[in-house]
Amino acid sequence: MAYEDKLFAALADPTRRAIFEHVAGRRQSVAELARVMPVSQPAISQHLKVLKEARLVRDEASGARRIYSIDPEGLGPLRAWLDRFWSDQLAAFKAVVETADDS
Amino acid sequence: MAYEDKLFAALADPTRRAIFEHVAGRRQSVAELARVMPVSQPAISQHLKVLKEARLVRDEASGARRIYSIDPEGLGPLRAWLDRFWSDQLAAFKAVVETADDS
DNA sequence: ACTTATAATAAGTCATGGCTTATGAAGATA
DNA sequence: TATCTTCATAAGCCATGACTTATTATAAGT
Incomplete structure (x- = not known):
């Protein structure tokens, strides 16, 4: 399985x-997570x-x-993936605006 | 199902x-996509x-x-979700640096 | 009108994945 | 050593989802 797929x-x-969000907020153990989450350890x-x-x-x-x-x-890789389309879309948007200017 | 979940x-x-990446590259029909992708229409x-x-x-x-x-x-929502952790991590990193400065 | 092209939906199959309980391994505590 | 905690793994269950073929509807071309 490719890395991006896993992500x-x-x-x-x-x-x-x-x-993930819990862990991002504060580093913690498995037991701590199990205590707060509605699933088993x-x-x-x-x-x-x-x-x-x-x-x-x-x-x-x-x-x-x-x-x-x-x-x-x-x-990081998620952001990189996202930025690929972000700039693409900016370019596309820019093109539309410039085409509109030609009219 | 929540919107973020769907995303x-x-x-x-x-x-x-x-x-999605094909469509992002160029707007196209279902048939065009079916021609290039290895799955049925x-x-x-x-x-x-x-x-x-x-x-x-x-x-x-x-x-x-x-x-x-x-x-x-x-x-947009994906980027917003991502940025949440991005700034969190920046803040955490900053805190570590400042703690190091205290030593 | 008839045929062809396009795309959505229906129905069914099959693999995957998220959950459970049961268990075992490794460390802490008495 | 014996017990308790913590965590990972095994095994099995069940829902979901990604795919297929078959079918239908709509539009275009002859």
Whole structure:
């Protein structure tokens, strides 16, 4: 599976996005997430695995716990993808405006 | 289903993303897309329906054809979502730097 | 009018994915 | 050592979704 595919797929699920947003707000353990989210601990672990493979989060051992935090570079590729269309659309918009000026 | 959910879900499928990128490159009909993509015409129509409900594309009748084009505002919410974390991460990074300055 | 082209919808198949409970491994605590 | 916590993995269930072929509707061309 291509990397970009993993990134978009990881963000597609609402529960997983919620977990990501929690982790982005504050680094925390699996148990903490399980306490606040409406799914079981294994479900949390499974989501975190997907997020990790998409490089959206990192994990770090801390005794028996495992602390998850956001991966600062993880959203870079998403932004890059987005900017591709952003500039395209700006160019297209500009072209329309300039065509209108010709009239 | 919430709007944001539809947006992310629409972009999750690689085939659908490819269709979106084609349409973004040049406005075109369903048949044109079906010619270049490795799936059937109904599959294309189904994907376009999802993209349209996510407000990523628009359609316009042109005789028997239906021309699909990108919806310029469609990616706005995605960018807004992204920027939320972008500034968060910048703030976090700044905090780390300033803490380092204190030492 | 008849045929061809275009595209949407219906119905059915099949794989994937998100969830559960059960379990085991590794660390902390008594 | 024994227990408790934390977390990951295994296995199974079930809904969803991406695809197919078949069909229908509408418009264009002859």
